[in-house]
Amino acid sequence: MNLTTALKGLVFAAASGLAGMAAAQDEPVKVGFVYCCPIGDLGWSYQHDVGRLAIEEEYGDKVETIFQESVAEGADAERVMTQMALSGADIIFATSFGFMDATNNVAARFPDVKFEHATGYKREHPNVTTYNSRFYEGRAVVGHIAGKMTETNKIGYIASYPIPEVIMGINSFFLHAQKVNPDVELTVIWVYSWFDPAKEADAARAMIEQGVDVITQHTDSTAPQAAAEEANNEGKRVFTFGQASDMLPYAPKPRIASIIDNWNPYYIERVGAVIDGTWESKSSWGGMPEGEVVIGEITDEVPADVKAEAEAMIAAITAGEYHPFTGPIMKQDGSVFLADGEVAEDGQLLSMDFYIQGITGDIPN
Incomplete structure (x- = not known):
């Protein structure tokens, strides 16, 4: 192979790599939700799902959301979150206190996926956040x-x-x-x-x-x-x-x-942080001043x-x-x-x- 041919190959490879990066950046952020109860309960899980829909309305084709309802605590929750992570989820919201250990267990295996646990207190890994309402x-x-x-x-x-x-x-x-x-x-x-x-x-x-x-x-x-x-x-x-x-x-x-x-403000903010690359692990406890308790x-x-x-x-x-x-x-x-x-x-x-x-x-x- 002469020098000209080699340089052409390098240029082509670089261009292909940049195109691949651009395509990856254009892919929507995949957001997963794990619910303890049916979303038709008109209560807790229903309201979290209202927040999921608010994300879709806010960000349109910049996001893709998935959810699983009526998930039991323990092994079942761990299985569901693992499947979501393997399917390409960028961030997973685990919306019940009883999902706490399962959230941290799965987060340990998927350090590049962000996990947010509702009403819990364990943040054992840098890719885990906890959130609650007053x-x-x-x-x-x-x-x-x-x-x-x-x-x-x-x-x-x-x-x-x-x-x-x-x-x-x-x-x-x-x-x-x-x-x-x-x-x-x-x-x-x-x-x-x-x-x-x-x-x-x-x-x-x-x-x-x-x-x-x-x-x-x-x-x-x-x-x-x-x-x-x-x-x-x-x-x-x-x-x-x-x-x-x-x-x-x-x-x-x-x-x-x-x-x-009202989880809408929190979910919109946190998914927005994933989109713009500013997401970080924290503990959040909002209430009436933040519009989260109404x-x-x-x-x-x-x-x-x-x-x-x-x-x-x-x-x-x-x-x-x-x-x-x-x-x-x-x-x-x-x-x-x-x-x-x-x-x-x-x-x-x-x-x-x-x-x-x-x-x-x-x-x-």
Whole structure:
């Protein structure tokens, strides 16, 4: 081979390489979502999928999204994320607390793929981020409404798992109901599931039989709303709150308001960071100020003065003028959690493993 031929070969190879790089850069960012529940639940997974669709609307053909719903924790989650990584996913959002270990296990094997885990706390690898929302801010608002709306002075909370995220929600809900109604009593029923319509319905019915007339939940189905509707059709007066999404098909009665998990801003930002090459591992905990926790329509079932009070609380939290965990607050055992005027630090909330004073019963192990 003479020098001219060799140089021509090098030029051709370089041009081919550059063309390949350009083609690779033109390929859409592939975004995967792993859901613990069906997206038709109108709750948690549904709202994450709304965020997925928001990504598509924002970035168009710059992205390709894929998802898998109703994924069990453990080996199944690990398998699904592995398949997504092998299929070319650039970033994977694992949207349930129970996916925490699976996320980190798969991230270790795919260092070039970015992983984001919702509501968890483990970031064992530089390609893992954790993110959450300050749901307790929304619980404060609906707790205020519940305390004002109850006629029996009995309110209920259908809880999923005894983890800090759920416990702080219970405490915030009761704290703000008690502030406006010192006689209020709280019933908590643990169903040990994020999504189990049968258990959630049974829990709601059991509460109603005990005289509870306002129910909220940290579970994902609309079964509690259906149970309340059954009771109302029988002449009772029972109200519920939408959970994670607005649950509009169940409005305006018996749903009187809702806590909406608005993941759209976060997902758009993080996928944008992948597109422009600025993504980095971090821990995120947004709330009302960031637009990630939203109170949906407060229906006409709520008196105008109560609605105005709830809206004032929303405005104060959004402006950073009020923190739902501001002392004095006592623990269930009578010890001090927060002194007068003291505001809880994030570490105190993220490790919360106790009920506040006034809540009866024990937190299960």
